[in-house]
Amino acid sequence: MWQKVYTWLDERLGLGDMYTALLDRPEPRGNWWNTLGSASLFLFLLQTATGIFLTVYYTPSPDHAYDSIQYIMTGVAFGWLIRGIHHWGASLMIIVVFIHMLRVFFTASYKYPRELTWLVGIGLLLMTIGMGFTGYLLPWHQMAFWATTVGTQIAGSVPFIGDFILKALRGGPDLSALTLQRFFAAHIWMLPAVLLALIGAHLYLIIKHGESHFPGKDD
Amino acid sequence: MNEDTKKQINAKYERSLQHGERFWPDSIYKDLVVSLGIFVLLLILATFVGVDNVPKADPSDTSYIPRPEWYFLFLFKFLALYGQIPLLGKVEWIATALIPGIALGILTLVPFIDKSPGRYYAKRALPIGIMSIMVLGMVLLTLLSDVPTVSADGSRLLGTFQAIAGIIIPVLAYSAFTFFSYKAKENAVRYIVQTGVVAGLLMIGFTVATLAMHTPVQAETVEIPTTLEERIVAGQDLYSVNCVECHGEDGSVAVIEGVKGLEGKEISPINGKDVLYTLNDATISEVIAYGRPNAGMNPFGKSYNPEGLTKSEIDYIVTFMRYIWDDRFEKPQIKPLFPVLVAGEVPSYDVHIAPIVKRYCISCHRPGKDSRGYFMDTYDNILHSGDNAANNVIAGDTNGYLLQVIQNHAINAPASGGDEIGVMPPKKALKADVIDVFVRWVMAGMPQSAVDAAALSTTPTPAP
Numbered sequence: 115m116w117q118k119v120y121t122w123l124d125e126r127l128g129l130g131d132m133y134t135a136l137l138d139r140p141e142p143r144g145n146w147w148n149t150l151g152s153a154s155l156f157l158f159l160l161q162t163a164t165g166i167f168l169t170v171y172y173t174p175s176p177d178h179a180y181d182s183i184q185y186i187m188t189g190v191a192f193g194w195l196i197r198g199i200h201h202w203g204a205s206l207m208i209i210v211v212f213i214h215m216l217r218v219f220f221t222a223s224y225k226y227p228r229e230l231t232w233l234v235g236i237g238l239l240l241m242t243i244g245m246g247f248t249g250y251l252l253p254w255h256q257m258a259f260w261a262t263t264v265g266t267q268i269a270g271s272v273p274f275i276g277d278f279i280l281k282a283l284r285g286g287p288d289l290s291a292l293t294l295q296r297f298f299a300a301h302i303w304m305l306p307a308v309l310l311a312l313i314g315a316h317l318y319l320i321i322k323h324g325e326s327h328f329p330g331k332d333d
Numbered sequence: 334m335n336e337d338t339k340k341q342i343n344a345k346y347e348r349s350l351q352h353g354e355r356f357w358p359d360s361i362y363k364d365l366v367v368s369l370g371i372f373v374l375l376l377i378l379a380t381f382v383g384v385d386n387v388p389k390a391d392p393s394d395t396s397y398i399p400r401p402e403w404y405f406l407f408l409f410k411f412l413a414l415y416g417q418i419p420l421l422g423k424v425e426w427i428a429t430a431l432i433p434g435i436a437l438g439i440l441t442l443v444p445f446i447d448k449s450p451g452r453y454y455a456k457r458a459l460p461i462g463i464m465s466i467m468v469l470g471m472v473l474l475t476l477l478s479d480v481p482t483v484s485a486d487g488s489r490l491l492g493t494f495q496a497i498a499g500i501i502i503p504v505l506a507y508s509a510f511t512f513f514s515y516k517a518k519e520n521a522v523r524y525i526v527q528t529g530v531v532a533g534l535l536m537i538g539f540t541v542a543t544l545a546m547h548t549p550v551q552a553e554t555v556e557i558p559t560t561l562e563e564r565i566v567a568g569q570d571l572y573s574v575n576c577v578e579c580h581g582e583d584g585s586v587a588v589i590e591g592v593k594g595l596e597g598k599e600i601s602p603i604n605g606k607d608v609l610y611t612l613n614d615a616t617i618s619e620v621i622a623y624g625r626p627n628a629g630m631n632p633f634g635k636s637y638n639p640e641g642l643t644k645s646e647i648d649y650i651v652t653f654m655r656y657i658w659d660d661r662f663e664k665p666q667i668k669p670l671f672p673v674l675v676a677g678e679v680p681s682y683d684v685h686i687a688p689i690v691k692r693y694c695i696s697c698h699r700p701g702k703d704s705r706g707y708f709m710d711t712y713d714n715i716l717h718s719g720d721n722a723a724n725n726v727i728a729g730d731t732n733g734y735l736l737q738v739i740q741n742h743a744i745n746a747p748a749s750g751g752d753e754i755g756v757m758p759p760k761k762a763l764k765a766d767v768i769d770v771f772v773r774w775v776m777a778g779m780p781q782s783a784v785d786a787a788a789l790s791t792t793p794t795p796a797p
Contacts, residue, residue: 136356137356137357137361138355138356138357139355139356139357140350140353140354140355140356141350141353141354141355141356141359141360142346142349142350142353142354143349143352143353143354144353144354144359144360144363146363146367148360148363149363149364149366149367149368150367152364152367152368153364153367153368153371156364156368156371156372157371160372160375176390177615180389180390180645181648184559187384187559188559188560188561194379194383194384195376195379195380197379197384198375198378198379198380198382198383198384199375199376199379201379201384202375202378202379202382203375205403205404206371206374206375208404210371216464216468219443219460219464220454220461220464221452222447222451222452222457223452224443224444225342225444225447225450225452226334226338226339226342226450227339227342227343228444229444229445232443232444233441233444236440236441243404246402246404247402247405250402253387254389254390255387255388255389255390256387256388256389256390256391256394256397257387257400258387258390259390259391259392260397260398260399260400261399261400261401261402263399264399264401264409265401265405268408268412268429271425271426271429271430272426272429272430273426273430276426276430288392289392324346324350325360326346327345327346327349327350327353329452329453329454330453331453331455332345332453333345333451333452333453
């Protein structure tokens with residue numbers, strides 16, 4: 115019975131081809147450091163899932179953002195857990211992505227033929243930091259508000275275009291409801307969209323070239 | 334890179350695949366173990382560490398010391414140290430845009446800068462050395478982020494040490510690495526490793542020395558009310574301190590009495606539908622923050638007064654008004670102000686008197702208010718402050734002024750001279766159980782802590 119179902123699906127989906135192309139690949143002898151990439155992907159998926167749950171109750175307005183998070187923490191069943199995972203997952207994701215970058219750097223895995231994988235990876239690192247930066251403002255508490263004030267100020271100190279960057283980030287000369295709306299849009303739509311596209315490119319390149327092997331004396 | 338090198342690289346990779354593993358199940362197994370570990374770690378962090386409670390954003394509170402997220406702290410510290418450099422330190426964009434931009438640019442273009450085919454560590458001493466020192470510097474700068482560059486006594490030693498650890502040694506190390514890698518030929522790797530280890534140890538040494546010299550300031554821990562009940566109680570306490578004088582305990586005052594400067598002013602009772610039905614929460618908050626100059630309402634927000642109420646505090650007051658006075662809101666169960674006393678039990682300052690005083694007395698009996706110098710903000714002040722310090726609270730004596738005035742006996746000729754001391758609180762007598770707490774407390778000799786009070790009790794008291 116299951117055999118029949120599988121054959122039916124395989125004829126239409128090509129499950130067997132997918133298995134050989136994606137899963138049954140030869141790999142160089144693995145190392146625990148090689149798990150950091152998949153760990154980053156896992157954290158991304160976890161952040162996406164918990165983030166989607168949080169948007170059910172979160173309200174991106176200065177009047178309600180803080181209270182809506184208080185409500186998630188005290189009023190919603192397991193809201194504290196979802197938010198706790200999202201909060202700590204953000205910090206952990208930054209750490210894991212950064213260490214992943216260091217691993218690739220120290221083993222020189224960015225060299226031929228994986229230069230593009232590295233470029234895409236730098237994009238992923240920057241997007242992850244961007245997610246952290248935009249997400250930090252959303253709770254609209256004192257630390258978030260002033261950290262973003264300083265952060266956008268620093269971005270605004272770039273010569274010539276600094277003023278434009280500052281106003282584009284804040285939606286005006288000061289932090290306001292517009293800033294919160296912008297950061298929210300960036301945090302849940304723009305940056306995740308870019309991240310997802312880059313993750314796709316990154317994974318394609320990894321499957322195309324295979325994981326690099328750990329360098330030995332003759333490399 | 335020529336075709337031959339490429340072929341060699343690909344051939345080497347093929348060889349490593351020969352004695353490698355399968356992606357499924359070998360690699361996936363490790364990936365799953367690590368992901369599961371991360372998930373468990375997150376569950377533990379979310380459950381047992383939780384998320385810090387921080388007060389609501391308050392744009393008018395300019396005294397707040399801004400701190401970025403932890404992963405930007407190193408950059409923040411770098412900026413502070415860079416700012417110490419004479420002359421160049423004034424050109425802010427070099428540190429905020431140029432240097433991070435160059436670092437990021439180099440990182441991005443690494444595959445195109447480092448084009449040699451060698452991947453073994455010994456063939457890459459320069460990039461590995463620079464990256465190691467850079468990462469160590471980032472970690473150390475993060476650790477140093479709380480240490481000021483100028484200490485309290487004006488000494489710049491702390492700042493100098495930090496600059497040595499975070500900027501000067503790394504820059505020297507980078508230069509030495511580059512020099513060795515181009516000049517020292519076959520000894521380059523050894524020299525780079527040796528310089529790197531020495532530089533790393535020196536950086537750690539200066540960081541440890543800085544951290545040892547600096548005694549961290551214990552951050553004030555602020556209890557932040559989270560549940561509705563806690564917010565209402567916080568609002569009621571704030572209301573008692575800030576609003577009761579004019580609006581009365583239940584918000585029903587229509588003509589202000591006994592307040593200097595506002596005597597006889599007609600105001601709207603704030604506990605009725607006229608106010609609560611017509612103004613929404615945001616409007617009430619604004620009235621509290623910015624006042625209503627024509628209606629006699631003073632501004633209480635931080636924009637007018639650095640000592641004023643924060644946004645969160647104003648929100649608590651509004652929550653309190655809504656849930657206690659607005660008949661459209663259901664009043665939740667709220668803990669009594671103080672635990673009920675059983676026969677023979679002696680109340681203590683910490684558990685009973687402090688919350689009562691905070692709600693009924695402090696709005697007038699605090700520094701800055703005209704109350705014959707009698708302040709009730711601390712235990713010591715209740716016992717020993719004001720013009721009548723000797724007569725206010727006398728252990729075991731019902732004739733002390735405090736017990737007299739709260740029991741509806743004005744003091745006609747106070748020892749300090751001057752006018753009679755009227756009954757307290759001036760407008761609304763305390764409830765009998767509150768008076769009982771004061772009487773028992775004074776008769777037992779004013780114990781401060783619950784433990785002292787329990788020792789004086791004639792019946793065993795339940796632990797507080």
